Amino acid sequence: MTLQRVTKNLAALKKLKTRMQGRDFLLTWERTLDEIKAVGLVAECLKDLHQAGVSARIFDSGLAISIFRDKSTRTRFSFASAADLLGLAVADLDEEKSQIAHGETVRETANMISFLTETIGIRDDMFLGEGNKYMREVGDAVSEGFAQGVLHQRPNIVNLQCDIDHPTQSMADLLKLKDHFGGFDKLKGKKIAMTWAYSPSYGKPLSVPQGIIGLMTRFGIEVSLAHPEGYDLIPEVIEVAKKNASDSRGGFEVVNSMEEAFRDADVVYPKSWAPYKVMERRTELLKRNDRPGLVELEKECLGNNAKFTSWECDSRKMALTKGGKALYLHCLPADITDVSCKQGEVSQDVFEQYRLATYREAGFKPFVIAAMIFMAKFDDPAQALAAIARKGGKRLRY
Amino acid sequence: MTLQRVTKNLAALKKLKTRMQGRDFLLTWERTLDEIKAVGLVAECLKDLHQAGVSARIFDSGLAISIFRDKSTRTRFSFASAADLLGLAVADLDEEKSQIAHGETVRETANMISFLTETIGIRDDMFLGEGNKYMREVGDAVSEGFAQGVLHQRPNIVNLQCDIDHPTQSMADLLKLKDHFGGFDKLKGKKIAMTWAYSPSYGKPLSVPQGIIGLMTRFGIEVSLAHPEGYDLIPEVIEVAKKNASDSRGGFEVVNSMEEAFRDADVVYPKSWAPYKVMERRTELLKRNDRPGLVELEKECLGNNAKFTSWECDSRKMALTKGGKALYLHCLPADITDVSCKQGEVSQDVFEQYRLATYREAGFKPFVIAAMIFMAKFDDPAQALAAIARKGGKRLRY
């Protein structure tokens, strides 16, 4: 079954026009729709091959470097899994101050760690205006190194979450939708509610909702972004979503009611975040290491959040969705009422109903990351993937 | 020579009835005697093949996750070595609060890290009543994930030391005995003295002595457990040892004299531990993070220990053993008098006499872990191992 889908996906892949060899994956909206689809199809193929016990090892040796500015378990293991699947060994750069380390230091370090490196995964999501910029600096540095003969190959950069986008997450979510509805072409006209939800913590990054509205609007989906007044996302990404929706003949609206967004939705994505203006203030305070200021800001924000505890995804609100049966998405971990906290983003019964579905959603991520690396390595990725499938080398020998 | 033994062991392995594919190794007494022997034979074969320069790589890719709640060097490297021998890459989960993290968190995390994971090694030995339980929660979580299509394969759990058992250690000790006496069948009737010994530290886990009495009693061995009054092991394990001894027509006794246990012993295993009642109190204090209480308990226990400094394995006591020539075992590191401390578990001269033997004892551990992973992956492990030996791929090519 799975290998039949590989054949079908390979045929679809061949028709797509992509130009990703040697290139980074930093924002979904910098990639063409064909390239987005190609990454998705390659990820799906790699997943199907894995399930069928076929080895997709393409490297005999090589390093995959991870740079995590934030604590991370899921993304860390997704990256490690992806690297290992392709034959790369993970080396973690423990660079505590990557957001400050600009200029000469980044330029030099990026080259020093890359002599035998094939890919660099970076998570830098704490500082608004910094994370994506840092990834570009690293990318520029290895471009120079490769052009000047310092490096034998240019490692590609994979954005494992920045201040603007979270492409490995949104692509995994997209594949979950493709799987659920039966194809990229089935997404047109569907309604997705990307809504803020209450959480007893603050300072959650904006990259997930921004990633969702920036990506889903490419597929003719009706995207309804809902949040309490003041909980705005970065204006630039709102503009991206509007333009995407217009180009794809989908829709994009911003509303201030969870119920309104849920109404007739095919998909709901209730998830907390901090207003971007708060993130800007927080970034300044963090840069100045202003501890009292941070405590004060947290207090103010939690107080503000507390006005919106009703923004919980519960069965009453789920009943408003299309046939009461919308698909629930979450990047995990969710703040579950009475489980992980007293009052959270989602009620216990709703979450439990979709728990395994969210696990399966997360299961796409390692393969999405692997696909991003894969696409950066081959001039003709469809041909390489077909060769892998044809060879059919076993993951577990004997 | 070594390859001849592989042939012999493979023949013996084929006769054993095992059912370990997809299953965890959490307590030796949950496995049949055939399964215990099978793990031992596979470990010995993998060791012999390694010595002969033959690659036992069975995986083309895949992760081996380690979760260490305690600082560990030996077991960490044993697990890393075992994983690498079979072709898996190690990814360490730095989960500081695994003993607390129960319920939803464990269930979710276990799946999130396992999408491309083949095995999970866990050390959780600090909290009485918690470690083994936690391993089972992880096991249940990945069972659910596998059954529900979240995971393509179910990673097997390897107990790298819990509050109850330390099966990779006791199995390594068993293979040392097999090697020393010439076969599993030669162990019958031998006497092993598992005795408490003085150490200037406290809070040492119970899993080593419990593992020894729980395993060695399977082989018709006369097991003499010796400790000062009050230094009891968990009652449930004492019952296991009694039943095993009865079933295997060996023996099991508990005495309060090191000398008595040593008398006519073929093997001695002098090793410090804390009374289980102290471990219970310690667990409660640790859970409450009661620092002054922990200091008070340590003081009380060290004071108590100090009454038993004569419980040292010295040449005078070794002279009591069978022909004065008992084999000395230790899981390392030992507290050696005048070397690692002023007064310890073993005198310098006795330890030096057996030092290299204890190193060789430890040398079985990586292969025991590899065997536990190996057994969990194949329906017919003997056939897979025979194929590896037949192929004879070189570890060092060219």
Place this chain on the structure above:
Amino acid sequence: MTLQRVTKNLAALKKLKTRMQGRDFLLTWERTLDEIKAVGLVAECLKDLHQAGVSARIFDSGLAISIFRDKSTRTRFSFASAADLLGLAVADLDEEKSQIAHGETVRETANMISFLTETIGIRDDMFLGEGNKYMREVGDAVSEGFAQGVLHQRPNIVNLQCDIDHPTQSMADLLKLKDHFGGFDKLKGKKIAMTWAYSPSYGKPLSVPQGIIGLMTRFGIEVSLAHPEGYDLIPEVIEVAKKNASDSRGGFEVVNSMEEAFRDADVVYPKSWAPYKVMERRTELLKRNDRPGLVELEKECLGNNAKFTSWECDSRKMALTKGGKALYLHCLPADITDVSCKQGEVSQDVFEQYRLATYREAGFKPFVIAAMIFMAKFDDPAQALAAIARKGGKRLRY
């Protein structure tokens, strides 16, 4: 092109007499000139093969252990890259107190981590009189383990920087010179200025300048060591350099003027270090953990350094070199005036002119480390390397 050089280097390699199988690389001056050249040629071949996309994987499995007593990014990634290139998985031993851990502990630990280990890379450069000694203790321990049947193979030790030498750095520097001047035989008669330079930090290790004067004097090079009065290197290494220079018919002088050393130099290597007498005092203070003493010593040393801020490599001094065009070397990171500090080892304009050259210099290091491991594994390394080149397995398959 690169593969043509491989053929040429292999021919040269065959003519060299080496005896490095199973042996450690701890000091360049313990190895014969043929062995130094052989390591260089193997490193160059591995680099060329990597550039040509040919896999140099020689191990099907095996561990490469790294022990870092100092924070390290570059050397850590160089070691990880080298290990991975050859097919080994890196396992890091986090042994915070390796300088204190002598005797039994080192002996035991070295064996415990080495059952499946092929190489051990150690950086221990903080304590004068300790680092290199510690490496030898580890080497002796695994020698005993191998001889006594504890280990199936003896892992070789690679000195990743000690208190005396930094052979992987000096060998990388040597390959940069070979590349720059066109061959080992072109180095004769060249002048290299290894000079102290001002830095606003103190306590920088002596191993780089000592490594340079200990190695470059083997090739008939005129080595001019320059530093302010009192900034002496270890007397024993000065003697080594003198003897080497005499044997190779090169030259070795010590002067107290940066300008004098730069005059007519073909190569300059301006780099800060602490006087060895300061390092001796520092070692004593560190051993006693005397914090106030360390603060006092730092203050005194920085005050002393501050008298020599004119020891900066600037364009005026570069103009004194041969044709004003000497090659600038640095082990990186350099203290660059107005970039990484207010006043440093090198002016911004000079550094920028040579920046990419220093990156390329660093690019030899992973391959030097790989060559040291490679040489330790084969009785006939030239034959093994020729087999790799002939097979031409692709690093990136498909």
